[in-house]
Amino acid sequence: MKHYIREKVGAFIFVCFLSFFGSQVWAQSKRVALVIGNGKYLANPLLNPPNDAEDVAAALKDCGFDVTLIKDASAEDFRKAVDGYPASLKDAETALFYYAGHGVLIDGQNYLIPVKPS
Numbered sequence: 001m002k003h004y005i006r007e008k009v010g011a012f013i014f015v016c017f018l019s020f021f022g023s024q025v026w027a028q029s030k031r032v033a034l035v036i037g038n039g040k041y042l043a044n045p046l047l048n049p050p051n052d053a054e055d056v057a058a059a060l061k062d063c064g065f066d067v068t069l070i071k072d073a074s075a076e077d078f079r080k081a082v083d084g085y086p087a088s089l090k091d092a093e094t095a096l097f098y099y100a101g102h103g104v105l106i107d108g109q110n111y112l113i114p115v116k117p118s
């Protein structure tokens with residue numbers, strides 16, 4: 001329960017910051033964001049990440065970001081989005097990547113987990 005509250009409070013503060021300060025901090029520059037929220041895992045599903053991703057995407061759009069929102073990405077969807085992200089950064093002054101979902105640390109390397117394999 002504590003983890004859930006900390007996660008929700010953190011997302012809420014982030015969205016409030018972007019909504020309140022975002023339009024003033026980033027004037028008229030090109031801003032690009034990739035937002036991924038995975039929750040429909042076969043084992044250990046998560047309820048909040050897709051909703052959090054939607055909230056973050058909406059706040060970023062309000063701040064003038066060109067947002068790509070992906071919810072419940074398969075391994076193929078994940079790979080396509082991440083591989084295509086650098087091309088969207090051409091002439092961008094600000095780039096943001098947001099991920100909500102399961103992840104794992106193996107031998108010092110972090111991995112983000114898709115909802116299903118390819």
